Amino acid sequence: MHLPVLQKEVIRYLEPKSNENFIDATFGEGGHGLKILEVIKPQGKLLGIEIDPELYEITKKRLEQENPRIFERLILVNDSYLNLPKIIEEYQFRPVHGVLFDLGMSLWHIKESKRGFSFQRDEPLDMRFNPQANRLTAFEIVNYWEKEKIEKILREFGEERFAKKIAENIEETRRIKPIRTTFDLIKIIQESIPSAVQRKLKIHPATRTFQAFRIAVNRELSTLEETLSFLPKILDKGAKIVVISFHSLEDRIVKKKFLEAKEKGLLKILTKKPVVPAKEEIILNPSSRSAKLRAAQII
Secondary structure, three states: OOOOOOOHHHHHHHOOOOHHHHHHHHHHHOOHHHHHHHHHOOOEEEEEEEEEEHHHHHHHHHHHOOOOOHHHHHEEEEOHHHHHHHHHHOOOOEEEEEEEOOOOHHHHHHOOOOOOOOOOOEOOOOOOOOOOOOOOOOHHHOOOOHHHHHHHHHHHHOOOOOOOHHHHHHHHHHOOOEEEEEEHHHHHHHHHHOHHHHHHHHOOOOOHHHHHHHHHHHHHHHHHHHHHHHHHHOOOEEEEEEEEEOHHHHHHHHHHHHHHHHHHHOEOOOOOOOOOOOOHHHHHOHHOOOOOOEEEEEE
């Protein structure tokens, strides 16, 4: 199961108490949400939102088998957190004492989804979190979008310094045959980045490109920005907001939106600097190394 990142810190900043209500806006496999649910017993409720319909069904089935009574206090919804206002009203989920956003990818997406999120597996270039609601795939971007638009995606969403060369090589390759799988794309990326540079990289050379296409496919940054803009208006006074981000683009948005809301007198920032994992956690869970937590409270 996916190891929840910064779990102690999440609990410290959310401060869940017995019989309070919380939202886990990125429920996934339930790592954080189940811990919160445990702390807020006996009557506290958790609203868990999971965008991926397949992961939603898998998690729901697993939780039913583990504890058939869990859904007396857990409301699990297959939707995007962009629709939080509608979801809160639909389930009359009030008062809300806190919301958690863990923007990291679920281990299930990387290892089980077969949608091309991982550069360690040869899979179709899909990268959609919700294939039922989203028509745009990484395959479509890579094979049909203009070279200049691909370069912009790689530069802005991946902060990839070899964006221009990768985009050029994508265009050259797709003229001959479609770029169908993750391994097809990785080959192009590796041919675009000088081997001397690749040897010095601390990450896989395809990391930034995969991140960029995934963000573009799922409109991750615009969704986050829009949600953080309306959140102070829909949450109850005193409610906490905790966001865990995994790259600088997300963290910048969280910092910016928190500051904007603070200047409007809508919230108080609880973390002067982002909270990062301790060395012990990084050793146990290397994927946590890039995590940053920011917290705020509605006033």
